[in-house]
Amino acid sequence: MKMNPYENKRRWKYLLLFFAVIIASGSLLYTSFLVRGIARNERTRAEVWAMSIRQQFSADDNDFIKFVTDVRDSLAVPAIVVDEIGDIKFTRGLDSTKTYLQDPGNKKRKIKFDPLYFRAQLEYMKSQHEPIKISIFSNEYWLVYYQDSPLLTQLKVFPYIQLTVIAIFLLVAYTAFNSSRKSEQNQVWVGLAKETAHQLGTPISSLMAWIELMKDKFNAEDDPLIAEMENDVKRLEIVADRFSKIGSKPILEVHSVYDVVNDYVNYFKFRVSNKISFIVKGDANLKAGINIPLFDWVLENLMKNAINAIDNTGSITVDISLHNAKKQIYIDVTDTGKGIAKSKFLTVFQPGYTTRKRGWGLGLSLTKRMIENYHEGQIFVKDSELGKGTTFRIILKNRSNG
Structure with a gap:
């Protein structure tokens, strides 16, 4: 069974996204593992600091007290000690510019000068960790609150910064790659x-010569069959001309939208089943900038898609109207076919998407490009219902007044 190229590409995108999620999750889990390890170490350091405070009150040896104090100060993380009623007794590792101020009355003494800062830091520490309880005297205890060190805080934030940078890099890389790939495809x-177009030129010229020879040899100037053959060969000329114009900016001329659509429908309807009816309605005075060979190609793609959607008997209606508020011309092409699922409204315009076994999936993709890039308009699925039909809407700039 032939694999749809668009579906295959989408599977690859999902697969890449899946691996990206695995990589990101693995990075977060490993960083979380490191964070927990450092947090345990800092808890231990905070407990050592807390025990040193208790030892300071229970030891009689001054040298030992100094040793304990030195160990405490070298290991401690930012911390605050409070008594049973919540009054702050000691602090460690806080902002020195906000904690103490020189006493104007006594130059040798420092006083606490920013109580709001202490309280704010205490509340922050309470939100981070459970306190460490230490017994000071037989009937008294203090609580030691501490916070993460700057290193641990940075480590917690780092993976998110890392993933953000990687995501931005991948996005830029994907955009550049996608743009390059599209340019190459174009x-x-x-x-x-x-x-x-070049290869078609020679056989088309030959067929035109053979038709003229048949007219002269069999005196069949007015023969309807030869006339239809001539129309088909002229159609091939138009198709070759279309292909030759791809890649270059087409010239748009102001035409009656109704006349252009009606002329093509009159040609097209004689080449399909008579069980399908065609209706063209609208104001013949509405004009837009149109390149007729390319616009006929748009209509051809839409009509062929409509016919493929109609099982046996049905109708195709083209309704041309003016949207006064935006000065735009709406061209609604409606069929009575099997319809399109809402989830496929955008997908149908992707190169390679098709529901037919032998389809290339390029018709609507080319149609979108010809309308948006060459006619400066829009095309989209206006409405569709499974089992009832689909309406494609083309929007062109109104040029009725000049």
Whole structure:
């Protein structure tokens, strides 16, 4: 069974996204593991500091007290000690510019000068960790609150910064890669289209010569069959001309939208089943900038898609109207086919998407490009209901007044 190229590409995107999630999750889990390890170490350091305070009150040896104090100060993380009623007794590792101020009355003494800062830091520490309880006297205890060190805080934030940078890099890389790939694809398509137009030129010229020879030899100037053959060969000329114009800016001329649509429908309807009816309605005075060979190609793609969607008997209606508020011309192409699921409204315009076994999935993709890039308009699925039909809407700038 033939694999749809668009579906295959989408599977690859999902697969890459899946691996990206695994990598990101692994990075977060490993960093979380490191954070927990450092947090345990800092808890131990805080407990050592807390025990040193208790030892300071229970030891009689001054040298030992000094040793304990030195160990305490070298290991401690930012911390605050409070008594049973919540009054602050000691602090460690806080902002020195906010904790103490020189007493103007006594130059040798420092006083606490920013109580709000202490309280704010205490509340922050309470939100981070459970306190360490130490017994000072037989009937008295203090609580030691502490916070994460700057290193641990940075380590917690680092993976998110890392993932953000990686995501930005991947996004930029994907955008650049996608743009380069599209440019390469465009060059391939342009080259292929121009080469096709060149190859069609010789047999088309030969067929035109054979038709003229048949008219002269069999005196069949007015023969309807030969006239239809001539129309088809002229159609091939138009198709070749379309391909030759791909890649270059087409010239838009102001035409009646109704006349252009009606002329094409009159040609097209005789080449399909008579069980399908065609209706063209609208104001013939509405005009837009149109390149007729390319716009006929748009109509051809929409009509062929409509016919493929209609099982046996049905109708195709083209309704041309003016949207006064935006000065735009709406061209609604409605069929009575099997419809399109809402989830596929955007997908149908992707290159390679098709529901037919032998389809290339390029018709609507080319249609979108010809409308948006060459006619400066829009095309989208206006409405569709499974089992009832679909309406494609084309929007062109109104040029009725000049």
